[in-house]
Amino acid sequence: MPQEPLELYRDKNHTCLMFSDLVEEDGQAVQANQFLIVDDDTGAIIDPGGNLAFNELFMGMSKHFPPHKLSYLIASHADPDIIASLDRWLSSTKATLVISRIWERFAPHFTKLGKTENRIIGVPDSGGRLPLGRHELVLLPAHFMHSEGNFHFYDPVSRILFTGDLGVSMTSGADARVPVTHLAPHIPRMEGFHRRYMVSNKILRLWTRMARQLDIAMVVPQHGAPIMGKPAIDDFFQWLDSLMCVFHAMADTIPC
Numbered sequence: 046m047p048q049e050p051l052e053l054y055r056d057k058n059h060t061c062l063m064f065s066d067l068v069e070e071d072g073q074a075v076q077a078n079q080f081l082i083v084d085d086d087t088g089a090i091i092d093p094g095g096n097l098a099f100n101e102l103f104m105g106m107s108k109h110f111p112p113h114k115l116s117y118l119i120a121s122h123a124d125p126d127i128i129a130s131l132d133r134w135l136s137s138t139k140a141t142l143v144i145s146r147i148w149e150r151f152a153p154h155f156t157k158l159g160k161t162e163n164r165i166i167g168v169p170d171s172g173g174r175l176p177l178g179r180h181e182l183v184l185l186p187a188h189f190m191h192s193e194g195n196f197h198f199y200d201p202v203s204r205i206l207f208t209g210d211l212g213v214s215m216t217s218g219a220d221a222r223v224p225v226t227h228l229a230p231h232i233p234r235m236e237g238f239h240r241r242y243m244v245s246n247k248i249l250r251l252w253t254r255m256a257r258q259l260d261i262a263m264v265v266p267q268h269g270a271p272i273m274g275k276p277a278i279d280d281f282f283q284w285l286d287s288l289m290c291v292f293h294a295m296a297d298t299i300p301c
């Protein structure tokens with residue numbers, strides 16, 4: 046039985062919940078987090094996940110927000126663990142998919158014919174702002190981190206930065222509920238993934254330059270534990286600045 050979602054933030058008008066244990070932990074599928082944000086009477090799911098998570102997430106969110114009133118399915122990118130459940134969400138709700146414009150015409154491959162008609166907001170490369178209740182969610186460009194068309198989502202109310210596949214750690218759904226406040230012991234759980242799935246150190250440094258300008262209480266990835274508090278977040282940025290990705294080594298393996 047999944048636990049109740051972790052409450053990342055709550056005030057009387059605004060809630061951010063994280064589901065971390067909806068996918069069976071039998072070693073076949075990677076642990077993944079899904080998020081429900083509610084502002085007043087508007088609700089959005091960030092990175093709804095694949096078919097493995099659909100039933101549990103649909104039932105789990107129903108206790109906190111009526112699925113038929115859901116406004117958005119917000120996807121950081123188009124990987125299977127992000128939106129493979131799209132067909133079922135579009136069938137069961139009236140929500141609109143918000144995704145990079147470069148994935149807009151690829152997303153219909155996840156659904157039955159015609160299901161996505163007038164139900165996709167394609168986000169331009171430069172990003173933007175998405176109205177959510179009485180506030181807005183900031184759609185921040187994070188391309189090549191690791192996907193070509195990739196966005197992170199900054200919630201100015203909770204000061205949470207939702208970072209998709211950046212900042213992920215390989216852990217169980219239960220451990221993902223424990224925010225990291227001291228980065229050093231956490232690095233071994235992040236390193237292999239970031240070296241292989243991030244494109245280059247240059248893109249990481251461009252991103253940290255942008256992210257340092259935000260007032261961030263928590264960096265919350267799609268896999269593993271949130272990184273919480275200024276000391277750990279500063280250390281995370283510093284770690285990314287010096288992380289060497291395997292892209293250069295991989296280039297040598299391409300036959301020419």
Ligand SMILES: [Fe+2]
Nearest residue numbers: 122124192210
């Ligand atoms: Fe991904």
Ligand SMILES: [Fe+2]
Nearest residue numbers: 124126210267
């Ligand atoms: Fe992922």
